[in-house]
Amino acid sequence: MNLKFEVLQTAGRARRGRLGTPHGVIETPAFMPVGTLGAVKGVTPDQLENAGASVMLCNLYHLAVRPGIDTIERLGGLHAWNGWRRPILTDSGGFQVMSLAKLRALDEGGVTFRSHVDGAALRFSPEIVVDLQRRLGVDVAMILDECAPWPVSVEGAAAAVDRTELWARRAREEWASRPGTGGLFGIVQGSVYPELRDRAVASIRALDFDGVAIGGVSVGEPAADRRRVVEHTAPQLPAERPRYLMGVGTPLDLLHGVLHGIDLFDCVLPSRNARHGMLYGRDGVVRIKNACYREDPGPIDPACGCPVCQRGGRAFLHHLIRSGEITGAVLATLHNLRFFLDFMGELRQALASGSLDEFASSAMRRLGSEGRSPSTPST
């Protein structure tokens, strides 16, 4: 057990905690920005740090494709390579089992990807994946899992659960024989089927990972299904270990997760949507490309402390994003990231001060129209 996790406080199922890693402490609940290729698209490591990120996520499959794990290892490991000084969690490639389904072949022993870049074969087994992440020197490694798509039949979901369980055992053994400097997290699959989730939880619990993740959500299912899975599964995960909800989500998803005891989240939404002109604010979403912002001088979110809201207005960002100006993507990403990270900070603060309920109801009211905001311009 390389990672020390302490729960500092609870409120209902929600909890505030502290996860110690080789590269520093992560105050939870925490949001982990996604930097698939080693960098969060559009922002520099120092900007990410300044935005308040305490941990970032990278992707093993993508780094294995390019530049190659050997290369990064020779350069001193992931942290030395990309200059990020805080903790890094790497996803194992389990998500690519789903997202790159056309480019891989699955078998009991693992996955063989055909690189989406040059077609080269890439073999991922539970052991190889553990080894590669160990060599990268990551703070949190994820086991190789099979992320089932959505929708999926019970049979299909069950097969993914079984395979993930088998792989989890092998990964755990590999890790036990040669542990890395960080921790290893297990992953619970099971799609939207409660009985499958139960089975998956039981087997993963038995393997005593440093943390446990709920995977197989945010793959296209309706929000209500996703939330049911969280409500059903999260309480069954070990209370003394960090719980990680993979790939989630919108601010309301995050709030929901926290209320049900999730400690860690990651999601591409703040960064991807920023590039696409969808900005988050405390009063809902702002689709900055919409014509109504053309001459709107107000900040994206008046309550936001990000460098973008401190200086320019909606009109400027409207222009940059519409024009395809690269700086527009940068500024929008800085804002969204700051919003997500601040949101988590506010949640931790609310937990600390015992005002979680008030914060939650207020946030739900304000963000109630999430994704469907009337986009009222400020004046």
Added chain:
RNA sequence: GGAGGUGUGGCCGAGCGGUCAAUGGCAGCAGACUGUAAAUCUGCCGGGCUAAGCCCUACGGAGGUUCAAAUCCUCCCGCCUCCA
């Protein structure tokens, strides 16, 4: 002055007798995006209706040929190129 070319919906640009209210692209108006093959993708985009149908107005202008013209002919107008 002579020879040739060209003029299409906000812009660029296909079409060269019917299946054309007219391919594409851009711009415009919206939408999607949840462990990133995504600075991507989708829909709408002449006007009007008792709208998966119908009716107007449209391919520089005016005539004409034809059952039928953005497409062929004549004249006019505007651009472009070459030669004097």
